[in-house]
Amino acid sequence: MSNRRVVVTGLGTINPLGNNVSDTWDSLLTGISGIDHITAFDTSDLPVTFAGEVKDFDANEYMGKQNARKLDRSGHLSIYATEKALRDAKLDGQERLGSNVGIVFGTGIGGIGATENAVRTYDEKGHSRVNPLAITQLMPNSSTGQVAIKFGIEGPSLTITTACAASANAIGEAKNLIENGIVDIVVAGGTESGTTPMTIAAFSQIRALSTENDSPKEACKPFDKNRDGFVMAEGSTVLIMESEESAKNRGVEIYGYVTGYGSTTDAHHITAPAEGGIGAVKAMEKAIDDAEISSSDIDYINAHGTSTPANDKNETEAIKTVLGEKSYEVVISSTKSMTGHLLGGGGAFESMASVLSIKHGKVAPTINLNTPDEECDLNYTPNNAVDLDINTAMSNSFGFGGHNAVLIFSKN
Amino acid sequence: MEITEVFDKVKKLFVDELGIEDSKVTMESKLEEDLEIDSLGIVEVVMAFEDEFNIEIDDEELTDVRTVGEAVNLLHSKL
Numbered sequence: 207m208s209n210r211r212v213v214v215t216g217l218g219t220i221n222p223l224g225n226n227v228s229d230t231w232d233s234l235l236t237g238i239s240g241i242d243h244i245t246a247f248d249t250s251d252l253p254v255t256f257a258g259e260v261k262d263f264d265a266n267e268y269m270g271k272q273n274a275r276k277l278d279r280s281g282h283l284s285i286y287a288t289e290k291a292l293r294d295a296k297l298d299g300q301e302r303l304g305s306n307v308g309i310v311f312g313t314g315i316g317g318i319g320a321t322e323n324a325v326r327t328y329d330e331k332g333h334s335r336v337n338p339l340a341i342t343q344l345m346p347n348s349s350t351g352q353v354a355i356k357f358g359i360e361g362p363s364l365t366i367t368t369a370c371a372a373s374a375n376a377i378g379e380a381k382n383l384i385e386n387g388i389v390d391i392v393v394a395g396g397t398e399s400g401t402t403p404m405t406i407a408a409f410s411q412i413r414a415l416s417t418e419n420d421s422p423k424e425a426c427k428p429f430d431k432n433r434d435g436f437v438m439a440e441g442s443t444v445l446i447m448e449s450e451e452s453a454k455n456r457g458v459e460i461y462g463y464v465t466g467y468g469s470t471t472d473a474h475h476i477t478a479p480a481e482g483g484i485g486a487v488k489a490m491e492k493a494i495d496d497a498e499i500s501s502s503d504i505d506y507i508n509a510h511g512t513s514t515p516a517n518d519k520n521e522t523e524a525i526k527t528v529l530g531e532k533s534y535e536v537v538i539s540s541t542k543s544m545t546g547h548l549l550g551g552g553g554a555f556e557s558m559a560s561v562l563s564i565k566h567g568k569v570a571p572t573i574n575l576n577t578p579d580e581e582c583d584l585n586y587t588p589n590n591a592v593d594l595d596i597n598t599a600m601s602n603s604f605g606f607g608g609h610n611a612v613l614i615f616s617k618n
Numbered sequence: 619m620e621i622t623e624v625f626d627k628v629k630k631l632f633v634d635e636l637g638i639e640d641s642k643v644t645m646e647s648k649l650e651e652d653l654e655i656d657s658l659g660i661v662e663v664v665m666a667f668e669d670e671f672n673i674e675i676d677d678e679e680l681t682d683v684r685t686v687g688e689a690v691n692l693l694h695s696k697l
Contacts, residue, residue: 266637270637271636271637272636272637272638272654273637274637275636275637276658334665335665335669337662338658338659338661338662338665339658339662342658
């Protein structure tokens with residue numbers, strides 16, 4: 207491990223549970239679902255009609271119509287979450303953040319909504335009416351670039367697209383940038399706003415989504431025997447990551463430390479996890495090694511816990527392999543039960559949840575977990591939050607493509 | 619069409635389509651400096667003009683257009 211330690215000094219988020227950190231945390235602890243019937247478009251022809259949507263957010267009002275028009279919704283959410291995180295870290299005073307600040311952002315499918323709109327225009331009106339802003343809205347690095355422009359981030363910028371592991375990878379790579387002395391501060395996080403008619407149709411075709419259209423709030427039930435798929439969601443979450451020295455010099459509050467990062471690839475199947483979650487096992491082990499701890503030191507695991515039959519079973523097996531006997535004691539929960547699956551924005555959201563769990567000594571529950579599954583027999587914190595003194599938390603993220611990213615956060 | 623009528627239509631497009639503040643749009647306002655229409659935005663403006671006035675505008679015709687007034691005059695000459 208490098209001798210430069212990495213801390214979290216700012217958090218910002220906009221997601222189906224709330225448009226700031228404190229509302230989000232309250233909802234998580236109360237066990238409220240942010241999932242509901244889709245309002246953004248007509249779902250009457252679709253097999254799935256619900257998702258986790260961001261509420262009470264008008265991009266035109268927030269940044270002005272002239273600016274809002276230039277970005278896809280995933281970009282609007284990114285700017286919003288970053289602004290809040292920078293303010294939280296007391297970095298909002300300067301016009302430009304400069305070259306000692308980098309940005310690493312994750313997204314699964316970037317501006318897919320902009321892509322669909324442009325294709326529709328092309329089909330209906332021909333090439334000469336395609337939106338000239340389409341490319342800059344749809345490219346996966348659009349949010350990274352727009353956030354950098356808005357806040358004058360001149361250090362390294364990276365965009366990571368490892369599907370549902372993207373923003374966990376982003377935080378891990380940000381940790382590397384700081385540990386290696388490339389920059390002192392990194393804006394790290396992720397964004398997604400990919401709930402569109404086409405993506406719902408396509409995810410439905412591979413039977414990945416829950417189809418409980420009549421009870422959206424109960425649909426996402428990670429580790430429950432009756433789980434039937436994940437629920438799409440949108441949102442952006444940003445962590446301001448910083449060298450410990452820089453944070454102390456600036457005299458800002460430290461939420462916690464980012465101490466471990468493990469990244470592996472299944473190299474097995476484009477959607478299905480490898481048998482026994484072996485890629486996940488290796489990622490967890492690498493993260494534990496990186497943090498220079500032992501698996502028995504882990505107090506809390508914020509699981510990937512998507513509510514798909516395959517993930518939850520394989521993740522459970524993987525946790526058992528890594529933690530052994532301790533796996534029956536460790537406290538686990540899936541906050542996706544409340545947010546839905548933020549895809550490329552999920553790892554950052556769940557890192558925030560992990561950091562807040564450490565700070566407040568509380569674990570958010572896995573809601574809708576009512577029917578035990580013999581293949582998922584660990585302690586997933588069903589339905590009610592618990593108090594827990596946490597020194598070390600682990601956050602798992604796995605993505606289509608076979609990408610596994612595991613992060614470890616510590617109190618000290 | 620009178621030149622004032624062209625201006626009114628152009629102004630409406632800028633406000634409604636591009637979200638530019640009403641009071642900023644005058645015959646004298648500079649597209650890039652005052653209205654913050656960049657090289658990407660100008661393509662949208664041209665598309666909007668073409669649709670609104672049912673004309674075609676070549677890229678070369680835009681070389682000398684830097685203000686709202688110059689755009690209005692160009693459009694007026696093509697109607």
